[in-house]
Amino acid sequence: MSNSHYTGLINKYRERLPVSDSTRVISLNEGNTPMIELKNLPAQLGWKQQIFCKFEGLNPTGSFKDRGMTMAVTKAVEAGAKAIICASTGNTSAAAAAYAARAGIKSFVLIPDGKIALGKLSQAMMHGATVIQIRGNFDDGMRLVQELSSSMPLNLVNSINPYRLQGQKTISFEVIEALGDAPDYHVMPVGNAGNISAHWIGYSEAAGKPCGSCNLCDGTCAYPGSKLSTKRPKLVGYQASGAAPFLRESMVDQPETVATAIRIGHPVSWDLAWAAQKESGGWFEECSDDEILSAQKLLAKCEGIFCEPASAITIAGLCKDIAEGRFKENSKIVCTLTGHGLKDPDTAIAQSDAPVLVNAERDEIGAIISQHL
Ligand code: AN7
Numbered sequence: 001m002s003n004s005h006y007t008g009l010i011n012k013y014r015e016r017l018p019v020s021d022s023t024r025v026i027s028l029n030e031g032n033t034p035m036i037e038l039k040n041l042p043a044q045l046g047w048k049q050q051i052f053c054k055f056e057g058l059n060p061t062g063s064f065k066d067r068g069m070t071m072a073v074t075k076a077v078e079a080g081a082k083a084i085i086c087a088s089t090g091n092t093s094a095a096a097a098a099y100a101a102r103a104g105i106k107s108f109v110l111i112p113d114g115k116i117a118l119g120k121l122s123q124a125m126m127h128g129a130t131v132i133q134i135r136g137n138f139d140d141g142m143r144l145v146q147e148l149s150s151s152m153p154l155n156l157v158n159s160i161n162p163y164r165l166q167g168q169k170t171i172s173f174e175v176i177e178a179l180g181d182a183p184d185y186h187v188m189p190v191g192n193a194g195n196i197s198a199h200w201i202g203y204s205e206a207a208g209k210p211c212g213s214c215n216l217c218d219g220t221c222a223y224p225g226s227k228l229s230t231k232r233p234k235l236v237g238y239q240a241s242g243a244a245p246f247l248r249e250s251m252v253d254q255p256e257t258v259a260t261a262i263r264i265g266h267p268v269s270w271d272l273a274w275a276a277q278k279e280s281g282g283w284f285e286e287c288s289d290d291e292i293l294s295a296q297k298l299l300a301k302c303e304g305i306f307c308e309p310a311s312a313i314t315i316a317g318l319c320k321d322i323a324e325g326r327f328k329e330n331s332k333i334v335c336t337l338t339g340h341g342l343k344d345p346d347t348a349i350a351q352s353d354a355p356v357l358v359n360a361e362r363d364e365i366g367a368i369i370s371q372h373l
Pocket of ligand 1: 063065087088089090091092093159189190191192193194195196261262308310311338339
């Protein structure tokens with residue numbers, strides 16, 4: 001029997017990534033996440049589009065960050081780094097801590113005090129990161145890790161590190177493989193804006209276009225190999241209303257949203273994300289916290305998919321933009337669900353009915369079941 005199980009996105013897409021045969025790959029077999037076509041929601045809401053969710057919450061640490069972190073940590077180790085550092089709203093810190101553990105190096109993570117979901121904090125702690133809570137927000141943390149990594153022996157693994165986006169671009173290849181070509185639209189949440197930039201790098205490379213927004217070269221590195229797709233999708237980025245610099249067209253100093261993952265006001269990939277939106281012909285839109293939470297519940301109840309609030313903003317945005325007629329009928333839309341709902345149990349429980357408490361008696365329980373049947 002051959003031992004040919006899936007071993008992660010670097011091995012799968014090695015000729016499209018900056019690694020060599022001698023590179024020691026640090027992987028937890030990330031990527032290869034399911035594409036799940038929505039069946040019930042479109043029928044219920046009368047949507048005429050075909051909608052697929054790329055459920056990135058099923059990566060090893062429960063978010064899309066693993067795609068970038070396998071590349072960033074692989075390259076950090078190749079360069080001889082003994083420690084990595086990042087600022088994070090939670091998921092990057094979970095991924096950094098896990099991949100550093102896998103590599104046998106140290107990790108330091110800066111998180112905004114009190115504003116990170118419990119699941120993510122537990123991951124960083126369990127994987128042995130030095131967790132530093134700052135009296136400040138993600139944007140303060142981002143500034144500080146840039147200063148620290150320039151003066152101390154620390155490899156910075158936020159998405160300002162170009163290897164992160166190289167790893168994250170592989171989501172586009174997987175979508176194209178699943179659908180046979182690029183979709184018409186690809187929608188996603190936007191926080192620090194690395195992910196939308198990475199999607200565009202991937203789709204551009206797959207279509208044989210020079211990656212105008214590639215951050216590793218001078219923009220002339222169209223992948224010389226075979227094309228994977230005939231076209232590129234329009235990219236649509238959704239932001240929480242309280243943290244929407246792309247809607248305000250300027251940085252936001254006090255970002256606020258229940259979707260703590262995207263509580264970011266000074267996105268690092270500002271120029272790359274604008275380029276992705278403009279070159280693709282897509283747009284940015286905003287959603288309120290109420291819309292985000294309703295959408296999270298709707299997706300969980302109607303389709304059996306539990307994603308975190310920041311990811312559910314894509315469903316909130318679709319509800320709004322489909323109603324507005326912004327998506328063509330009979331088109332294919334892919335929706336990146338960036339993180340798992342289990343990351344943030346507090347927010348999920350706070351918006352749900354508490355379980356009923358009864359005596360351990362058949363009749364009492366039977367009465368409740370009868371009420372709900
Ligand atoms: C679930 O973990 O920035 O626009 O520090 O965790 O690429 O920043 C997380 C971002 C969307 C936004 N969905 O992606 C961090 C962090 C989830 C996220 C985003 C994040 P970017």
